[in-house]
Amino acid sequence: MSDMSPAVLLTNTGVPMKAQLRRIERVSQLKSLALILPLLLFLIVTFMLPIAAMLRQSVSNPEVVRVMPATLQALKHWNGKTMPDEATSRALLSDLTRAGGDGYALAAAGKRLNMEIAGYRSLVMKTVRHLPEERAAPSARAALLTVDDRWGDPAYWHAIARNASPTTPFYLLASLDHNVNDQGEVVHSEPDRAIYLDVFARTFGMSLVVTLVCVLLGFPVAYLLATLPTRKSNLLMILVLLPFWTSVLVRVAAWIVLLQSGGLINSALIGLGLTREPLELVFNRTGVYISMVHILLPFMILPIYSVMRGISPSYMRAAISLGSHPILSFWRVYFPQTVAGLAAGGLLVFILSIGYYITPALLGGPKDQMVSYFVAFYTNTTVNWGMATSLGTLLLLATLILYAVYNRLIGANRLQLG
Amino acid sequence: MTFNAPKWLALSCLIPLAAHAATDLTLISFGGSNKDAQVKAYYGPFQKTSGVHLVTGEYNGEMAKIKAMVEAGNIGWDVVEVETPELIRGCDEGLFEKLDWSQIGNKKDFVPAAVSQCGAGIFVWSTALTYNAAKLKGTPTGWKDFWDLKKFPGKRGLRKGAKYTLEFALLADGVKPADVYKVLATKAGVDRAFKKLDQIKPAIQWWDAGAQPAQFLASGDVVMSSAYNGRIALAQKDGNKNLKIVWGGSIYDVDSWAIVKGSPKKAEALKYIAFASKPQYQKIYSENIAYGPTNVKALPLLSKAVQADLPTAAANIKNAMALNVQFWVDNGEELEQRFNAWAAK
The missing domain is CATH 1.10.3720.10 (MetI-like)
Structure with missing residues (x-):
């Protein structure tokens, strides 16, 4: 017994038995993986991706960020109590001017803001329609107020400011009868809207x-x-x-x-x-x-x-x-x-x-x-x-x-x- | 990995539509007797004269499918029939092509509501108070009587949704037709409408599809109902002589043709819309279902008997009101949500 070499079992081709076995096992694993691959791909495409898309969509909020980047930047320094200053109003006008060419993005932003305050969609559309005549106005603030005095109400600016991030808990909160108010607190929805x-x-x-x-x-x-x-x-x-x-x-x-x-x-x-x-x-x-x-x-x-x-x-x-x-x-x-x-x-x-x-x-x-x-x-x-x-x-x-x-x-x- | 969420959602519901033949014009309308009349007036003659083959289908006016198609860039539908609020919203959101009216006709020949940036009106229709005379003692004359459960006992049918329902409630509460939307624009006005609805809530049977009110009325499930005038006129023609329409306090609107943005058959689609806007074909449509033509030149072609049943007849439109489309575009979502919350309690 003692003079025998260390016990390495070899196959007839000279490969160690252990390695050979491991290889066979790996091949059979790969084979079975290849067999279920079509099903796996099918599940990923028809099941996993739509669910991932659904989860993503439920917090996705790109509309306002896309159309009003300058306004959102300017609103960072806003006191939140009165109508924002001239620079912010100017930023909104220039944002809307730029977005006017892309009706799809503008309408999407209008629709998103309409969920915050009913009537916001037509306010945005109306403002865009009046832009040509107001662009030359010396004061952007006055120009906005001429188009519609709702721009003087801080609530409409809060609605924009709330959408500064491309993700939002808005929909998930709304699905649980809650919303974020102008002070940034999560509150229970009004009883006649809670459902x-x-x-x-x-x-x-x-x-x-x-x-x-x-x-x-x-x-x-x-x-x-x-x-x-x-x-x-x-x-x-x-x-x-x-x-x-x-x-x-x-x-x-x-x-x-x-x-x-x-x-x-x-x-x-x-x-x-x-x-x-x-x-x-x-x-x-x-x-x-x-x-x-x-x-x-x-x-x-x-x-x-x-x-x-x-x-x-x-x-x-x-x-x-x-x-x-x-x-x-x-x-x-x-x-x-x-x-x-x-x-x-x-x-x-x-x-x-x-x-x-x-x-x-x-x-x-x-x-x-x-x-x-x-x-x-x-x-x-x-x-x-x-x-x-x-x-x-x-x-x-x-x-x-x-x-x-x-x-x-x-x-x-x-x-x-x- | 980045992927576009709406696109994936859209793609997953569009796979069955991929088999869309390249040479056909696909035309989607609201089904039922409205479509039957369209087949006679428009589809048949258009296929004969133009040689374009039509593929037709039905839907219930959901914008989701159209939005999904436009976002995925896989346009399966070319021409669709839409109600005005969806038309305006869809036009703003870029779901529909802008129409070249010079190819359709002279704008002055159409009723004003039929002419818009993305849509050409097909017909004027009305939602009115209707009743089964055999089941009622006396004759209801307006929405006040609809709310009077003592004088007219029995169930009432209303379309499930805030649109029309809130207007009717305010009319029943004594608001003048001209002031309805002024009142409804305030929170107090909306509260008032819902409070009025509370009075008859247990007696309401809600309906979804346009064919239901005539069925409910004929079977005696309800004694009065809001209903589309054309459906009731058809039921009368089919022998339900007891079904009557009260035109006072009815609300009328226009249905329009629109072309889905990015349709590969835009030229043919426009040709179809121009064809369907001609008075001689609109005449055939109105003869088959009691909805008013949008092309005013079609009116004199119709017999007196047919004209008397149309929402556009002078006697019928006198005490009716137009649906305020802009109001519903702005407030629709909020009011429908509140309606849902109210109805579920």
Whole structure:
């Protein structure tokens, strides 16, 4: 033994075995990486980049900085109490003169300032239109006041000064019903404009109700599916999956037909003599709950079912044969084993619920709209993408927090999605 | 790494539009019976006489898609139908091309609201009080009656949004049509409008799409509703004789054609707009849906019976008011936000 050289295992080509093994491993790693590369690129382009763009847009604020650099520079030395001095007014006039050639940038700045004070957009446009006749005026301050006496109000200058930075918390604060006032303090929005805290609370409240109802309805169905003989349970499974394969829009439209005041359900109730007046089942919270539970129920049933399938019936039999009451043994032996599926289904249904848009929009009234409605409203109707993206950012944040809490309580590795 | 956030957002929603044929003129309008009338009056004859192939589509007036196209430089739409506030805002923001009116026609031949830098008016339409005579005892004569839940019990339909709703509330509160926007320009005036709306809030059923009010009225879901006059006129034609329009206190506005900035088919687009502004084709349009022509020369071509249903008829416009577009361009966002907050409570 002692006269043998230090043990370096060589392959038949003379390369040390260890290095050779490491190389093979690296090649196979690269190969599998190459296999998932298309998916990775796809995810980066269609998922990561849009989310990064959304996060960026929610704080992006380039409009005023781009159009009014000189004014912003001059406003740094402003006392904030009266109309700024001649030099600042002159700077604004020259900024506007320069921007007049770029209608797009000017309109963007006008739109941004209009969010601070309604009417600011047309003030900017009006001032630009009057520039040619005022440019020669000896006093820029007087010239601005001739065009419109609103320039004498410090609030309009504060609005410019607040936008000195290319990033802003404006949209995120507004999404939480807060804003920055002229003194630079963060304050609660006026009560008649505050809406989003309520909307977020409503979104989570409604999602919670939908999740709980799904648990109550889904658990027994999953139990039935898991315990029935295969042939019967397959049939039942098709009944669960059939609506799952139908378009959401079709199902929502069907619910409108069923639930409206002259609809099938109300006609049946009146025909049976159960009610005299038609019940209000649609265009309110009831309609939204009914339809959302219907749409989301398979997402609850399937994970619970897949967990239940893996539970051996002998545990229950053992518990009962050892003298435990069937109900007690269900609760203490069977139920704890289903918690992973229950939690997975709950998390899935809740997260899907908080992003719901089309169902509340079609089946609910104005009091039943969730955050997504306002995202769509700002994206499409008012084209205020700052507000749309910051509401989206907060929703994303809420989802991540939820996931973290879940992870803490149950553990992501126990997540079984069927 | 730097990237342009709006561009990425825009790109991600534009991928399906990339397959846009190079030789067609794409024309997007509000759908429904308005589009049916446009097909008869404009699309068909234009394709025949010019040889340009039209691809048509529908949208709900959201500027988001147009903004995304312009920002991404991938223009899928050439000509779009827009309402006036969006037209003015979009024109300022550089979403639409400036029009060369010398190629469209003599500006003097058009109603004033139809002529603007980026848009050429298609038709004059009106939002009016409408009701189902079969479900009401008595005849409502204006917005005061709309608010009178005792005299006229039943649900009311209103368009979900601040625009029109606030004006109607002030009219119901006794403000003269000429003063509505003066009052609405003050905080106290807005408060007054919302306070008035509080009175009937539980009885309001909101609508989004133009086709809904006629459905609600015909089915008896609501007894009175604000509605676009053309839709109600069509429902009357289809046999719903009980639906009536009250012209007093109605608000009229113009819908316009605009060319999306950077459209590769600008010349053809302008040719189309000039074509659709001619009186002989506007006449066919008004015969198919009760909206008034923007070219005043089209009026004498129409029969008395058709004229009587148009918002531009002398008897109808007498007690009506024009939508103050500049007011809504300035205050729209703030008031819509306040409306949302109010409606959600």
